[in-house]
Amino acid sequence: MEVILKEDVNKLGHRGDVVKVADGYGRNYLLPGKLAIEATAANKAVIEQMKASAVRKSAKEKVEASALAEQLNAVELVFERKSGENDHLFGSVTSSDIAHELAAKGFTIDRRKIALDDPLKTIGEYHVPVKLHREVTSHVKVTVKGDREEVAEAPAAEATA
Structure with missing residues (x-):
């Protein structure tokens, strides 16, 4: 056809x-x-x-996408997720999560325009590309933080006999 x-x-x-x-x-x-x-x-x-x-x-x-790209380059999103060993997240940060946070900041971006190959599953700082137009791509800074507090190892209690 x-x-x-x-x-x-x-x-x-x-x-x-x-x-x-x-x-x-x-x-x-x-x-x-x-x-x-x-x-x-x-x-x-x-x-x-x-x-x-x-x-x-x-x-x-x-032209509109270029103007929006300038605004998006200054945006920084912070996500806090439960984390386990080796800074690995129990959940993940997906393009839907990023789109939802951008909407909360006043940007209406379709999640399909967020070029995230795989969900973010580790703690760290990422620059996620957002394809606004076929010739215009912006980058949003995404920081993923864990909720685990580093617990200082307490000295082992000595057994008394």
């Missing part, structure tokens, strides 16, 4: 591209989600208008 993309789709193409996809993927995901339209003769005539519009829209989005 050939479709014309109305939005950028990860690992498939950009807005205005004509791509060939599996029938089920097109019918069940792209078309209902209004991410694409079927590539008929009439729709192919509209591609040029869509591409011009897409270029204008992309330029506007890039």
Whole structure:
């Protein structure tokens, strides 16, 4: 099935591209989600208008994304989680957690735009990339702290007989 993309789709193409996809993927995901339209003769005539519009829209989005990236570069998030031996967390910090904290600070970022390969499972400081636009990526500083307090080892009580 050939479709014309109305939005950028990860690992498939950009807005205005004509791509060939599996029938089920097109019918069940792209078309209902209004991410694409079927590539008929009439729709192919509209591609040029869509591409011009897409270029204008992309330029506007890039400017907005650049401004947001400047603000996000200054943001620092701190998470406190239960930790065990060797600074390993019992839970983890996921992209959803980061998106939720960013929302609490006034930034509405979709969790899918947070490029976290694996959840953060150890204590430390991380710079997590946030893909705001295909050409604009920001980095958010994330600090993960453990709740374990380092207990000083008390001297062993001597047995008296």
